[in-house]
Amino acid sequence: MTFIGQFPLPGSGVAMAYLFLSDEDGTFDPEGGENAFLIQSGGRVPSFVRGEVRRTGPALWRRGTDWFERQPVELRLDLKAPDEAAVAAFDRQVVFRDAALSGVPMEETDLPDVDCRSYVGGEPLFWQPWIPPEVGASWRFFLQLDGAEGCGEDAFALNFGGGTGYAFVSQDQREGRFCWDCV
Template structure:
């Protein structure tokens, strides 16, 4: 099981694009390692995945059930396993051969048919696991 934590950065001043700057954390449990760059607040609960409500600034919490199916949609930018498909050809160079692709998830505005809101600048988020599957990295990329 992997838990993904992404900093809420509505002003775009954070380092959520970087896999080891501490604004994102892909935490593997049970038995995972906490990366040295991780930081957080000692809170029992915190923000959750959300989508927009009636007003653009409304945040309505959501929970999603994910079902694995065969990947057939070439326009889809969310899937697990296989090979990542990036917006820029050099994005995978952010991590070396010790890391293997885990999943990618498309960004969304959280309106209309969007199930959630994740601001990746119109791009996609990428998750990787260490070769021993005890540590994760997450970053995003856009055009």
Template sequence: MPGLSAGCRSVASVTSEPTGRAAGPYDAAFLPRLRMTFRATREPVTEPVSKFGGQPVWLAAPAWPVHPRSGEPLVFIGQFRVPGEEVRLAYLFLHEEGVVMGGDTPEDGEAVVLVQPGGRRPAFASIGSPGTQGRTLWRWGPDYTEVPVEWLTELSPLPPELDEAANRAAAFSRYLRGDGPDVEYPEEDWPRDFLGGEAVYPNNHASGIDSSWRFLCQFEDRGEGEEDPFFLNFGYGSGFLFLSPDHLEGRFLWDCG
């Protein structure tokens, strides 16, 4: 598939690297901070690259999570390359009910991050029987029908002014948590979809995420506009993906202001 391979090389051309200095979800575990943008695929993606939608590109045995009580398969949201030398993916699955996504807490089983190869399955995750497969990410189509989608995630350097705006927003959150000096509220806009750097939390806290987790990426919800690539509902907020220090286990949190 010449076209797909060329596209995958483009997606992987810029990377963020582990800093080794993060002590929790408020620190920069990966640098530099990179903008995430989305590009439609011409063919189904079969390579281990970051993407939203489509089908998981499993790097070990398939393991589709299901709802811990109903047994309904969770929706596949996307997969994310884990920074580092080894090719490793973090797969995100969310429960959806009435277009509300992701549950109430990071460990209620309605948001599951799996890491392959060699990853640890979260203790709260319920995995379906062999052959289980659920829905994938979608967008609204004609007459409000759900149209499955697949978008490659491209990483690119942020303009310095946007990177600095995100740093100022994170610094203001540190001040409100009592973890940093008094700083002014940033008036400028900061990026909403990015990997690496410090996260920008709508309510200044990573609720339910303790100091054992490292921030990987964040992305805002979308889907009401005709040009939006897919539908995600976090209450007009953002989703946040975290990794363990050894990059073998993951968590997900959504939050809105």
């Protein structure tokens, strides 16, 4: 599996979540064994995660001079609060989603684009809200991470089929799940 990144968990203790994704099909499945969102310290490794001990392994990358060349990248991202326009656009998307899920028709013509689909906290904004990932009601949404092709202005490559990845944490913050959704 490729190491994608590490994310600090909220709370009084010091804990980090580590995201790993394979290059195989099935990374969309939260318990398919092709991804791992592991919690340390004090975390549990889910039974479906298999690995091997290695000093180093594949890491986050972007495309090189051609589509198949992989150039390793290291990024440090700082969180920032969104501006009012971004919050309003996101809230409108949530209203549209909730209306669609409850069977109330709405016009998509007034639906604003959401500029950033990568964020920590809040609630997930699924591409297909009528079939959300099967993680169970006891799992708390932690973050969502937009996919990218790794070329042009994309700082990295994550193949989510043009969609977005979602991380969830168990109530006791000892286990994680990761999946993705696209249109």
